[in-house]
Amino acid sequence: MLFKHFYSLGWFAQPEVVVFHKGGVNEQKKVITDIDVLALRPGTDLSWELVLGDCKTLKGQSPANRALWLRGLMNFFNASEGLLVLKKEQPMEADHKLFASSFNVTLLDENEFDEYDKAVIYPNGSSNYPLTLNQIQRLINIQVRYPKLKPLVEYLYILSWNENNFIDIVRKLIGEAQQIYQEIDPSIKEHLALILDTCAIFSIGLAECVGIIFKQYFKPSTHGQLDESLKYLLWGGRSQYDFVARLRNELIAAKRTPATPLALPEWERFMQLVRSLLEYPALAFSLPILFRNAAINVLFDQPFLGTYNSDKDLLLLKFGMLVYNYFCRAAKFPPQAREILEGEFVRKQSSVLSMSRNASDKEEGSQQSPVITNTTSITEEDSQRSDHKTPSSEHDHTPKNNIQPELPLEKNTKPVSDQDTEKPL
Amino acid sequence: MAAPDDQLTTTDLAIRAHDITVCLERTTVPEFDFISLLGMATRLALHLRGVQAVSYPTIRDVAVYLLDFPSSTVVKPVLELLAEAEFVKLDTEGLTIRTVIPDIPFYEDVFTSLGNVAISQSKISEPEFLTLTLMKKLSASPMLVDHVYQTGAEKKLVDRVIDIGSKGNYLINRRARGRSVLLSPTYFPENVGAYSDLVAANGAHKVKRVLELLKENQGWPLIKIETERAIGQISIDDTEIQVAKMLAGEGFLPPPAIETTHAGVNSFLFGPRPGKTQLPPEKRPVYEAAMALVASVRQGQLLPAKYAIRSPIALLSAFRDRGYIRANTEALEQYRQVAALRVGRIIQVENNWGELHLIDLPENREAVDMAITMVSGSEPQVSAREDIILSLRQGEKYVESLIGRKRILENKPVEIDEETQEAIDTFLLRGRE
Secondary structure: OHHHHHHHOOOEEEEEEEEEOOOOOOOOOOEEEEEEEEEEEEOOOOOEEEEEEEEEEOOOOOHHHHHHHHHHHHHHHOOOEEEEEEEOOOOOOHHHHHHHHOOOEEEEEHHHHHHHHHHHOOOOOOOOOOOOHHHHHHHHOHHHHOHHHHHHHHHHHOHHHHOOOOHHHHHHHHHHHHHHHHHOOOOOHHHHHHHHHHHHHHHHHHHHHHHHHHHHHOOOOOHHHHHHHHHHHHOOOHHHHHHHHHHHHHHHHHOOOOOOOOOOOOHHHHHHHHHHHOOOHHHHHHHHHHHHHHHHHHHOOOOOOOOOOOHHHHHHHHHHHHHHHHHHHHOOOOHHHHHHHHHHHHHHHHHHHHHHHHHHHHHHHHHHHHHHHHHHHHHHHHOOOOOOOOHHHHHHOOOOOOOOOOOOOHHHOOOOOHHHOOOOO | OOOHHHOOOHHHHHHHHHHHHHHHOOOOOOOOHHHHHHHHHHHHHHHOOOOOOEEHHHHHHHHHHHOOOOOHHHHHHHHHHHHHOOOEEEEEEOOEEEEEEEOOOOOOHHHHHHHHHHHHHOOOOHHHHHHHHHHHHHHHOOEEHHHHHOOOOOHHHHHHHHHHHHHOOOOEEEEEOOEEEEEOOOOOOOOHHHHHHHHHHHOHHHHHHHHHHHHHOOOEEHHHHHHHOEEOOEEOOHHHHHHHHHHOOOOOOOOOEEEEOOOEEEEEEOOOOOOOOOOOHHHHHHHHHHHHHHHHHHHHHHOOOOOOOOOHHHHHHHHHHHOEEEEEOOHHHHOHHHHHOOOEEEEEEEOOEEEEEEOOOHHHHHHHHHHHHHHOOOOOOOOOOHHHHHHHHHOHHHHHHHHHHHHHHHOOOOOOOHHHHHHHHHHHHHOOO
16 A cells, blocks of 8 residues: 555655665674565655665564654664554554654554545555556566576665665666666566566666756756766765776786776666756656656556657657667667667657647647637628638638647748859859 | 868768858759758758657748748658658658657757768769868858969869859858959958958958957957967967058957056957858847957956956856956946846945846847857857747647748838839929829
8 A cells, every 4th residue: 555655745765675784794694673664755856765664563563662663764774754554453543643743754553644645646546557566576586487587676676775875776787688688588577577667776776867967067058067967966976986097907917908997888878868857856756756657558568658748748758768778778789679669658758748639639620619609600791791701711810829830931942053153243 | 282171071061061052042053953952951850859749741831931941842852861860750651740759969960960961862063162172261260262273173163163052152252452253242241342352452361460469368458469469379470460450450340348547448358250151130239248248358467457267268157157357446447348248237345346247138248158158169069049949839820820920020011112102202392293
C-alpha cells in the first residue's frame, strides 16, 4: 500500500531496499536491515528528498520505539520524512503519534491508512494505481532467468541505493552496464525492460547532477565551463578528479598508448544531454518514473507510455528519448536495442502531437459554430438590403482566430538570373 | 596561394551560408544550391534548439513565414540534411514527414557538423566557393574590388558574384577615391561610405589589422592608441594609427566618450557593430548599453585618476552577480553614461564616493553579459530570433499567433504612385485646382 501511495504522489518508489554499511569489513556485505519502501520526491531546490516508508507488525515493541528505529534509518539516509504503518491489535496512543511527528515520522495504524491515503490523494486514494509490487518484483527477478545479468541487477536494486550520493550512480551504472553489454539481446523483451529500468535509476543520478549544475552556473555559456564543472562533479571534486585522471594516465602510458582526458563514455553526447536538460531542469526529476512506467509497459506488453498523452508531456518524452539514446551508446548495448525503443519514443511523441492537434481542431470547430451562426444572421439582415451576401458566402468566412496557412507567396520570390546581370563598373 | 586564415573551414561554410541566406530572404539564386540548403539548415537548426517535438506543418509554416524560406518545397530537403547530421529525428509515414524532434547541439558544434554533412552530400560550385570565400574575407574588413580580381578567379565570375551579392543585399560595391570598394552590410551595417573611404585611403590590409585589434580590445581609448602607438599590447604603425583616428572621426558614428576632470574627454574605440545575423535590431539598445559599460571600465582600467581596475571582466562579473560595484571616487564621472542609459544608478555614499547599482532588468543583465563578452575579446555568436524559439517551445498555437502577427505587419498600405504624389504637391502649391 505504501508503494502505491508514494507512486500516486508522483514519487519514485523502490521496494525492499536492503541496508548495509558501505564501510563494512566483511568480505560479503552484511545486511543490517531493510526498508519496505524508499521513495524519492523532487525537492523545491532541484534535488531529491528521501522518504522512508515501512509496514511493521509490533511484537513486544511500542510504536514510539519503532518510530525511533525509522528515525535512525532516516538519519543514515538523510531522509526528510518517514511513514510508518503499524499492524497493531490495540489502538495507538496519541502521545506516541505526537512524539513521532516531532521528528518527521508519521505514525499510522493499519486501519487508519485507508482514510489517510484518501485524504492525501483526494478523493479516491491510491489503491487503483496501476503499478504493483509484483510487477517490480518481476523486473528484479529477470536475473533468475538470465543470471549473466546479475551484476547489473544487483547494482540497480541493492548497491545503488546505498551510495553516499546519487551522482555516483551516473558513473558506476555505466560501468556496470558495460560489464554485461555482451549479454543483452534486443529481441528479448525482458532485456529491453531492464535497460529501461536501468535508465530510471541512471536518471536519479542525472537529475541530481543537472540540479547542481543549474544552481552553480544556471546554463553554462561555454563548452569549456560545462565540461570542467561536470567532470569535477562526477568524480567528487577537482582533487579527486585529478588523482583518478593521473592514475589512469599512468596506467595507459604503461601500455605506451596516448591517453585521452578522463571522462564518461560518449562524453560530448553526455554534455549535450545535460545541456538540453538545463533548459528545464525540474523535468529531469520526472524521468525515473517515466522510465519505470516504460519498463513495465514493455515487460507486460502494454501500450508504450500509454498514460503520457498531453502535449505538456512532449518535452519530458524528448528528454526520455535523449537519456535512453545516451545510455545505450555509453553502455555499448547492441544498436538494435537503442533503435527499437528510440523508435517507440519517436512514435509516442508524434502521436501525442497528433492527438493534441486533433483536440485543438475540435475545440476550434466547436467555437466556430457561434461565429457561423452570427454570419448567418448578418446574412439574413443583409438579404433585406440590395448588396446582401449570398448564402454560399458564409462558407467563405474564415474566423479571425483560425489562421489557415496558405501556400507561400511564390510571387514574392525574385530569381536573380543571368539576364539580370548588368555590365560591371 | 591563399594565406591559411583565408581558407574556408567547414564552420565557415555554415556561418557564411547562414549569413547569405538571411540577407537573401526570399530571393532565389539559381547558382546557390549548396549555399541555400546549408544556410537554411543552419538557420532552422538555430531556432530549434531546446525545442520539443513539433509537427511538420508547423515547422514548414515557421520556415516559410518567419524564417523567409523561399518556398515550402525546400523544407523537406533541409530537414533531411538536419536528420543526416543527427540534429533532428523524423517520424515519417512513407515519404511524408509527420513530426520533427530536434536535438540541436548547444555550443559551436552545430556549424562544424552541418558544414561537414553538407560537404559530404553536395558539391560546392565555383560561384558558391568564391562567394563564401569573399564573405569570409569581408567579415574581417571591406576590401578593394581589384584584390578580388587578383585571387585568380575569372573576371566574369567575380563580376557575376558581386552582382548577385549586390542584388541579394549582402554585398555593396562602392566607389571611393576613384576605387571600387566591396563591403558586406552583414558585417558592416553602418558607415558604409566612411569605411569605403577608409579602405580606399589606407588599404584594406591596414584597416583589417586595426579592426581585428579593436575586436580583441574593445573599447580601447584613442588617446592610448595615439600615445602608446599600440592597441592592447600590440604595436601599430603610423598608417594604422591614422586608421584608428579616422574611425573616431567624421563619417563614423561617434564612439562613446567619457569626460573626467583628470583626463578630459576621451573616446573609446570599438570594432564594427554586429550585423543583423549576430545582433537582431531589437537588441541594438542593449548593445549600446554594453558599449557604455565597456567604455566605463576601460576608463577605470587605462585612464584612472588614482587606482586602475585590474580585471575589467572580474569587475563586470561582480556587477552582474552582486548587483553593484563598490564605491570609489571616480564612479560619478566614470559611470555617468551608464546611468544615463538606465543600466545602473549611481548612489552617493559619502563625499565624492559613488556606488554603481545595477537596475535589475533582463535587458540590463543582458547588456552586462554582452559587455563581458566584448571585454574578453569574444565575437558575438550568430543569433536566432528569441520570439520564434519561445513560440516553438510553448506550442503550435503560439507559433500560429506569431505567424498571424507577421502577416498583419506585412500588409503594408500600397505606396502612393509618383504621378499622384506630384498632382497632390502641385495642388497644394497652387492652392487651387
